[in-house]
Amino acid sequence: MKQTKYQQIYNDLSENIRNGTYKPNSKLPSEHELAETYGTSRETIRKALNLLSQNGMIQKIKARGSVVLDLNRYEFPVSGLVSFKEISEKMNRSSRTIVHHLEKKLPEEWIREQLELEAGAEVWHVLRAREIEGEKIILDRDFFSAKWVPELTRTICENSIYDYLENDLGLSVSYAKKEIVVEEADEEDRRYLDLHDYKHVVVVRNYVYLNDTTLIEYTESRHRLDKFRFVDFARREKQ
Amino acid sequence: MKQTKYQQIYNDLSENIRNGTYKPNSKLPSEHELAETYGTSRETIRKALNLLSQNGMIQKIKARGSVVLDLNRYEFPVSGLVSFKEISEKMNRSSRTIVHHLEKKLPEEWIREQLELEAGAEVWHVLRAREIEGEKIILDRDFFSAKWVPELTRTICENSIYDYLENDLGLSVSYAKKEIVVEEADEEDRRYLDLHDYKHVVVVRNYVYLNDTTLIEYTESRHRLDKFRFVDFARREKQ
DNA sequence: CAGTGGTCTAGACCACGGG
DNA sequence: CCGTGGTCTAGACCACTGC
Numbered sequence: 001m002k003q004t005k006y007q008q009i010y011n012d013l014s015e016n017i018r019n020g021t022y023k024p025n026s027k028l029p030s031e032h033e034l035a036e037t038y039g040t041s042r043e044t045i046r047k048a049l050n051l052l053s054q055n056g057m058i059q060k061i062k063a064r065g066s067v068v069l070d071l072n073r074y075e076f077p078v079s080g081l082v083s084f085k086e087i088s089e090k091m092n093r094s095s096r097t098i099v100h101h102l103e104k105k106l107p108e109e110w111i112r113e114q115l116e117l118e119a120g121a122e123v124w125h126v127l128r129a130r131e132i133e134g135e136k137i138i139l140d141r142d143f144f145s146a147k148w149v150p151e152l153t154r155t156i157c158e159n160s161i162y163d164y165l166e167n168d169l170g171l172s173v174s175y176a177k178k179e180i181v182v183e184e185a186d187e188e189d190r191r192y193l194d195l196h197d198y199k200h201v202v203v204v205r206n207y208v209y210l211n212d213t214t215l216i217e218y219t220e221s222r223h224r225l226d227k228f229r230f231v232d233f234a235r236r237e238k239q
Numbered sequence: 240m241k242q243t244k245y246q247q248i249y250n251d252l253s254e255n256i257r258n259g260t261y262k263p264n265s266k267l268p269s270e271h272e273l274a275e276t277y278g279t280s281r282e283t284i285r286k287a288l289n290l291l292s293q294n295g296m297i298q299k300i301k302a303r304g305s306v307v308l309d310l311n312r313y314e315f316p317v318s319g320l321v322s323f324k325e326i327s328e329k330m331n332r333s334s335r336t337i338v339h340h341l342e343k344k345l346p347e348e349w350i351r352e353q354l355e356l357e358a359g360a361e362v363w364h365v366l367r368a369r370e371i372e373g374e375k376i377i378l379d380r381d382f383f384s385a386k387w388v389p390e391l392t393r394t395i396c397e398n399s400i401y402d403y404l405e406n407d408l409g410l411s412v413s414y415a416k417k418e419i420v421v422e423e424a425d426e427e428d429r430r431y432l433d434l435h436d437y438k439h440v441v442v443v444r445n446y447v448y449l450n451d452t453t454l455i456e457y458t459e460s461r462h463r464l465d466k467f468r469f470v471d472f473a474r475r476e477k478q
Numbered sequence: 479c480a481g482t483g484g485t486c487t488a489g490a491c492c493a494c495g496g497g
Numbered sequence: 498c499c500g501t502g503g504t505c506t507a508g509a510c511c512a513c514t515g516c
Contacts, residue, residue, distance in 0.1 A: 004504065030482060041506045043282075046483085059414075059448075063482045063513040175298075180419065180469040182441060200439065200464060202421060209298075225439060230419040232471065243485065269501060280487045285502085302494040302501045 006047035009038055013048060017057055017068055024070035028058060031066075094133055099157045100192060101127035104146055111143050114207075114218045122146040126157055129192045132227070136194045139201075139222040148216045165216075179205040180230060189222055202228040245286035248277055252287060256296055256307055263309035267297060270305075333372055338396045339431060340366035343385055350382050353446075353457045361385040365396055368431045371466075375433045378440075378461040387455045404455075418444040419469060428461055441467040 003011075016022050028034070031049065035042045049066055052058045058066045107115070107123040115123065123143050130138035142161065144152070149169065156164045185193075185201045193201075201222045208217040242250075255261050267273070270288065274281045288305060291297045297305045346354070346362040354362065362382050369377035381400065383391070388408065395403045424432075424440045432440075440461045447456040 006504080032482085041508090042483095043507095044505060047504090049483095056414075060483070061514095062484065064515085065482065175295075178471040180467075180471075182421070182464045182467055225421045228419075228421055230469075232417040232419075245485080271501085280489090281502095282488095283486060286485085288502095299502070300495095301503070302496085304501065 005040060006044050006051070009034075009040070009045065009048035010051040013052060014055070014057055017052075022068045024068050026068055027065040028068065096131040097158045098129045098131065098136070098192075099126070099154050100129060101125060102152065102154060102157055104152075107143065111218065115143060115145050115215055117145060117147075124149055124152050126152070126161070127188075127192075128157060135224075135227075136192065137224045137227045139189055139192050141220040141222070143218045145216055148210070148214075175209050177207045177209075181205075182225075185222075193222075193224060195224060198225045200225055204230075244279060245283050245290070248273075248279070248284065248287035249290045252291060253294075253296055256291075261307045263307050265307055266304040267307060335370040336397045337368045337370065337375070337431075338365070338393050339368060340364060341391065341393060341396055343391075346382065350457065354382060354384050354454055356384060356386075363388055363391050365391070365400070366427075366431075367396060374463075374466075375431065376463045376466045378428055378431050380459040380461070382457045384455055387449070387453075414448050416446040416448075420444075421464075432461075432463060434463060437464045439464055443469075 013022070013028070022028060028049075029037070031042050031045050034045045034049075038045065049058065049060065052066075053060050056069060058068055060066050102125070104122050104124050106120070107117070107125075111123060112119070112121070117123070124146055126140070126142040126144075128140040128142070129136045130140065132138075144161075149165065152161070152164075181203050182200050183203050185195055185199060189195060189201050195201075202225060204221040204223065206217070206219040206221070207215060208219070210216050252261070252267070261267060267288075268276070270281050270284050273284045273288075277284065288297065288299060291305075292299050295308060297307055299305045341364070343361050343363050345359070346356070346364075350362060351358070351360070356362070363385055365379070365381040365383075367379040367381070368375045369379065371377075383400075388404065391400070391403075420442050421439050422442050424434055424438060428434060428440050434440075441464060443460040443462065445456070445458040445460070446454060447458070449455050
C-alpha cells in the first residue's frame with residue numbers, strides 16, 4: 001500500500017513519541033525544522049502534525065510550538081470506529097465469539113427501512129455473543145445488505161467482519177454514526193448473555209456508510225451494564 | 240471576531256446547504272470552480288470543504304465530487320463538547336437548572352488527583368440538577384480549579400458555566416476527554432433526581448483541558464437511564 | 479526582537495471514475 | 498480521454514509568544 005509522504009512522517013513521529021525519542025511535555029522541533037529534516041514543505045509537515053494532534057499525541061500551541069502529550073495519562077482513545085477484535089486485543093484479554101445465527105433472508109420491515117432497501121432485497125442476519133474472560137457480555141446483531149456483501153461464513157463472523165469488508169471485499173467504509181442508549185433487556189439478551197440480575201443493557205447502534213453515501217450495515221451491540229465503557233476524545237475544531 | 244477566508248467560505252456553503260441552494264444528493268461545484276467563484280486558491284477551498292465534511296454536511300468522493308448529504312436523515316451530530324444548555328435548546332424543551340451546592344474549598348483527595356493539583360490548592364464544587372419537562376433527570380457534579388476560575392456565582396451556574404469560561408474569562412478550551420459508564424445510583428442521585436425505580440445511572444465523566452495542556456475542570460454528569468442518549472459521528476480519517 | 483504556528487497562494491503531478 | 502479530488506511545493510504575510 002502506497003503511503004503518502006505525510007502519512008510516513010506521521011508514522012515516524014508517532015514512533016519517536018512512543019519510544020521516548022520525543023518525551024512527554026517537551027516540544028517537537030518547529031515546523032520549519034521538521035520540513036528541513038524531512039526534506040519536504042511545511043504544509044506537508046503540518047498535515048502530519050494535524051494527524052498527531054487528532055490522535056491525541058501532541059498539542060499544537062500557536063506561537064509556542066507542539067507539545068508532546070503523555071500517552072499513559074489517558075489510555076489510548078477507543079473512539080471512532082472500533083471493532084470488537086481491536087478492543088479485545090487492545091485490552092489483552094482472553095475472548096471468544098459465539099455465532100448463534102447466520103443467514104441471508106428477506107428482512108423484517110424495520111430493518112429494511114434502516115438499510116433503506118427496495119422491497120425484495122436480501123439481508124444477512126448475524127447474531128453473535130462475545131465472551132470475555134468466561135463471561136458472555138456483548139450481544140451483537142448485525143445486518144448487512146446482501147447487495148454489497150454477497151457471501152458470509154461462520155469463520156468470518158468468528159473473526160472480524162470489519163476486516164473482511166475492508167480487506168477482502170475492498171469496501172471502503174467512510175463514516176459511521178453511532179448512537180448509545182440504555183434499554184430494557186429483551187428475551188434474546190437474557191438467553192444469550194450472562195446477564196445476572198441486570199434488567200437493562202447498553203445498546204450501541206451503528207450505521208455504517210460507504211464512500212458513496214449508501215448505507216451498507218446496521219449493527220446493534222448490546223452490552224451488559226457493568227462492563228460497558230466508552231471513551232471519546234473531542235478536539236475543539238476551528239469553525 | 241476576524242474570520243479566516245476558509246471559515247467564511249464554510250459559512251457561506253453551509254448556509255446554502257441549509258437553505259436548499261445546494262440540494263441533498265446533488266453535487267457541489269468542483270473545487271476548481273469554487274476556487275474561481277470565491278476568488279481564492281484551491282487549498283483554501285479544500286479547508287472549507289473539510290470542515291463541511293467533518294460536520295457531516297457533505298461527503299467527498301475522489302474523482303467524482305462532493306455530495307451534499309441529507310441533514311434531516313440523522314438529526315444533527317450532538318458529539319464532541321456539548322453543554323447542557325446547547326442540548327436543551329437544540330431539543331426545544333422546557334428546562335431548568337437547580338443549583339444545590341456552590342462552594343470553594345479544599346478538595347477531597349480523589350478530586351485533587353483528578354485535577355492534578357498541588358496540596359493546598361482550592362477547588363470550586365458545584366452540584367446541579369437538571370430538569371427537563373418537569374422531571375429531574377441529570378445530576379451534574381463539577382469541579383473547577385480555583386486557580387483558573389477565581390469567581391463563580393449561582394447565576395452563572397444556572398446558565399452555562401461553559402459560556403462563562405470561554406467568553407468572560409477568555410479561557411480557550413482546546414480538547415476534552417469523555418468517558419461513559421454505567422454505575423449504581425448513589426445516595427445523592429436518589430436525593431436529587433426523580434429516579435423512579437432505576438438502580439443505575441449513566442455517568443459521563445469529562446476532563447477538560449486548556450490550550451497549554453493543563454487540566455482545568457473535572458465533571459461528572461449523572462443521567463437517568465431511560466433519558467440518556469449519546470450520538471457520535473465518526474469520520475474515517477486517513478492515517 | 480526573532481521565532482512560532484496559522485493562513486494563503488499559484489502553481490504542479492497523480493490516481494481514479496465515468497463516458 | 499477528461500474532470501475529479503488527493504497530494505505536494507516553495508514561497509509569502511500575519512498575529513502572537515517569549516526574551
